[in-house]
Amino acid sequence: MTNRIARLSEVSGRYRALLCDLWGCYHDGVRPFPAALEALREYRAAGGIVILLTNAPRPVPGVQRFLDKIGAPSDTHDAVLSSGEVCLTALREGVHGRRIHYVGPDRDLGMLSDAGLAPVPLAEAEALLCTGLRDDSTETPETYAGEIADWAARGLPMLCTNPDIVVDRGADRLWCAGALARDYAAAGGVVHYFGKPHLPVYDASFRLLEAITGAPVPRAEVLAVGDGIHTDIAGAAAAGIDSVFLTGGIAAERCGPDPLAPEPGRVAAFLAEERQAPTFWMPRLA
Structure with missing residues (x-):
């Protein structure tokens, strides 16, 4: 059963790491959410470890530059991990070959x-x-x-750095790499995913936690927070951790007209329809 909570502090004492x-959780693509920052600071002050785990299709230094750009403080988290970082490791190791054709915006070509x-x-x-659409402000899948038909005919595997279908940047909803990967798989193409809900990024998260603490952290002591029902929540379930x-994030319209006052009945119906059972739910991180 999924329980509603009003604040993270109601349950955070059960978990060693977040x-x-x-x-959609920490920021809206333009600025951080003040309540989320305070919730994470409070959790860390009580001894908790916070990893900001993102499906951003770029390695950690690029994510950190973006966080700096939007004014994200450094005292809300212990580390950052991205799906782009996990993909970068695979590229360096030549897991899928060395001759790679790039599809995405120029800003991510540096990977x-x-x-x-x-x-x-x-x-x-x-x-x-x-890593995404070449121009997510004008293009669609x-x-x-x-x-996509040409790629499939050539039998090329796709390395998808961001399994998200869409993301909200301020008031704008934009298509992500996951939308192209979805359509490529439907056309018969093979897709390798590196972000949530797929396990490689969780395995990397657990290794990072062990590096921070000096010992493995039991999965029963790890809590995931996210607004993506098919990424954050499904991924947490697959990784064996609570969520x-x-x-009030990407699924806000499905849960009621007011993102800050979701209707419990609509939330329950949404979770049932999506066949997901997060441990807790709340409007926004606070």
């Missing part, structure tokens, strides 16, 4: 150079690296229909 999502690689033309590629679903 895996907190970024977009290949970070791995000691240069992008290759499609005709020479062993795999595709997809349908823009890529012809390319807090924030209804």
Whole structure:
């Protein structure tokens, strides 16, 4: 049964570590949420460990630069981990080959150079690296229909750094790499995912926690916080950890007209429809 809570502090004493999502939970893509910052500070002051776990399609230094840009403080967390960082490790190790064709915005192209690689033309590629749409302000997944058919015909595996379908940036809803990966899989393409809800990013999180504490942290002592029912919540369940679903994020419209006052009946119906059972739910992190 999923229990409603008003504040993280109601349950945080049960958990030694927190895996907190970024977009929609910690910030809205433009600025941090003050209540979320205070909740995380309070948790850390009581001895808790916070890892900001994001499906951002770039390595940790790039995520940190973005956090600095929007004014995120450093005292709310112990570490940052991204799906892009996990993918970067695979690229460096050559798990999917060394000839990679890049699909995404110019700002994320540096992931290949970070791995000691240069992008290759499609005709020479062993795999595709997809970090998102090339221009998420004007394009949609349908823009890529012809390319997706071509990629599938070539039998190229896709490395998807961000399994999210959409994300909210302020008042704007934008398509993510997960939307292209979804359509590529539907066209018969093979997709390798590196972010939530898939286990590689959780395995990396547990290793990071062990590095911070000096010993493995039991999964019963780890709590995930997120607003993505198919990423944060489904991923927590797959990883064997408890979770807090924030209804006021990406699924706000499904839970009532007011993101800060979700209707319990609609929340219950939404969770039942999505076949997910987070441990707790609350409107926003506070």
